[in-house]
Amino acid sequence: MSTPGRRDVLRGLAAAGLGAAAGVAGGWAVAEAQPAALPALPETEPGSRRVEPHGAHQAGIARPATPQPHGVMVVLDLAGVRFPADVRAVCAALGLAITALTRPEDGSAGDAARAELPDGPGDLTVTVGLGPRLVGLVDPSLPGGEELPRFASDEGLRADRVGGDLLLVAYSSDPNDADRAIRWLTGGIADAAVRWSQRLFRGPSRGTVTRNPLGFHDGIIVPHGDRELDEHVWIADGPLAGGTICVVRRLRLDTGRFRAEPEARQEAIVGRRRHDGAPLSGGGPDDEADLLAKTPDGQFVLPARSHVRAAHPSFTGSALMLRRGYAFDDGVLDDDSGRRDAGLMFTSFQRELRTFVQTQHRLDETDDLMAFAIPTASATFLILPGFAPDQPLGATLCAGAPTRQRDGAISPP
Numbered sequence: 001m002s003t004p005g006r007r008d009v010l011r012g013l014a015a016a017g018l019g020a021a022a023g024v025a026g027g028w029a030v031a032e033a034q035p036a037a038l039p040a041l042p043e044t045e046p047g048s049r050r051v052e053p054h055g056a057h058q059a060g061i062a063r064p065a066t067p068q069p070h071g072v073m074v075v076l077d078l079a080g081v082r083f084p085a086d087v088r089a090v091c092a093a094l095g096l097a098i099t100a101l102t103r104p105e106d107g108s109a110g111d112a113a114r115a116e117l118p119d120g121p122g123d124l125t126v127t128v129g130l131g132p133r134l135v136g137l138v139d140p141s142l143p144g145g146e147e148l149p150r151f152a153s154d155e156g157l158r159a160d161r162v163g164g165d166l167l168l169v170a171y172s173s174d175p176n177d178a179d180r181a182i183r184w185l186t187g188g189i190a191d192a193a194v195r196w197s198q199r200l201f202r203g204p205s206r207g208t209v210t211r212n213p214l215g216f217h218d219g220i221i222v223p224h225g226d227r228e229l230d231e232h233v234w235i236a237d238g239p240l241a242g243g244t245i246c247v248v249r250r251l252r253l254d255t256g257r258f259r260a261e262p263e264a265r266q267e268a269i270v271g272r273r274r275h276d277g278a279p280l281s282g283g284g285p286d287d288e289a290d291l292l293a294k295t296p297d298g299q300f301v302l303p304a305r306s307h308v309r310a311a312h313p314s315f316t317g318s319a320l321m322l323r324r325g326y327a328f329d330d331g332v333l334d335d336d337s338g339r340r341d342a343g344l345m346f347t348s349f350q351r352e353l354r355t356f357v358q359t360q361h362r363l364d365e366t367d368d369l370m371a372f373a374i375p376t377a378s379a380t381f382l383i384l385p386g387f388a389p390d391q392p393l394g395a396t397l398c399a400g401a402p403t404r405q406r407d408g409a410i411s412p413p
């Protein structure tokens with residue numbers, strides 16, 4: 001069987017214009033007295049602000065600091081990518097294509113990109129991640145070469161919704177821009193097969209914090225600022241310094257059943273107040289939960305099986321993860337249950353995969369929130385370090401490790 005060459009892998013991107021690079025009351029029970037207004041989250045920043053695609057880290061993770069309200073995520077299989085040179089070629093071509101989309105004035109391939117986004121890129125970001133198979137082609141011992149384990153909660157997960165070779169995520173204030181960007185990029189990769197894709201959205205945000213589909217503030221306890229991001233999120237050294245490990249879990253949530261619980265029970269399940277996000281153990285909305293606080297009769301104030309207690313890094317001995325979740329909603333399920341295929345696209349970034357793995361094992365054991373979530377897709381990806389005009393995306397991937405070439409020979413770095 002002939003092996004698709006690097007040229008074939010790039011064929012599509014070239015074709016895409018990248019040149020050489022490749023009152024009706026019914027049964028409603030409406031209370032007469034309106035409850036006190038919830039504290040408003042300030043509006044998300046308007047989308048006219050350009051987000052720099054180049055730098056030490058890819059955009060779409062910690063930049064912009066307030067995530068854009070819309071996104072499209074796609075997971076692809078690249079059966080034609082079989083050698084380290086193919087991996088490098090796809091990454092480099094994607095970097096050029098992303099530059100063309102987000103800095104059209106810079107790129108030689110600007111025309112095709114401009115045709116996709118005629119009003120300019122707005123605050124579009126595109127983030128690229130490599131699945132364990134592609135990382136393993138270069139060197140399985142690199143960060144990102146390890147697959148996610150199957151978790152106790154993954155029982156019903158379909159095999160075609162697990163893993164994948166390539167992650168592309170576009171975020172934007174304009175949902176059409178994110179969609180067009182993903183379609184254009186995907187269409188430019190030869191032999192790319194879509195494993196799954198998902199449109200995403202989130203409500204008004206205060207920095208990383210927004211209300212999730214269960215109606216609770218989410219994204220409070222995450223690394224903030226450069227120092228914490230360096231400590232918990234970015235890979236510190238080696239050829240992938242500046243990259244990070246991403247975990248994506250599409251979690252269908254039974255929001256109907258959760259919301260039917262009394263508010264006090266909802267708060268006990270989460271461990272924070274629904275109204276303003278403050279921990280049940282006391283303090284303000286941005287404060288950490290006090291795991292040791294007790295009632296006068298000796299009970300933990302923060303319930304033993306609350307999500308915040310279960311997920312707390314002090315139990316797993318691991319670092320903080322940067323959670324950057326979005327909602328999804330694909331409408332009513334086709335199974336006569338009347339339930340929706342809707343929920344949370346849990347997305348986290350951490351220096352090491354074990355941060356997520358240890359936390360998820362613990363959630364499966366001791367977290368009442370998990371009874372409301374069904375995983376419907378699961379994957380991990382190496383988010384490549386950032387890139388720049390003189391530093392192609394993925395350029396450092398093969399540096400520092402011997403690589404297997406197309407003819408099977410091992411060549412030194």
Ligand code: HEM
Binds near residue numbers: 217218219313321360
């Ligand atoms: C069922 C879907 C989930 C929902 C609705 C959810 C919601 C929340 C909420 C409302 C908070 C409190 C506010 C905050 O600190 O952001 C929180 C905290 C947290 N969640 Fe989740 N979460 C979900 C799944 C997960 C998963 C799968 C993980 C990781 C395996 C996770 C890890 C965390 C961590 C580490 C915290 C911070 C705990 C702390 O130190 O206070 N969550 N989550």
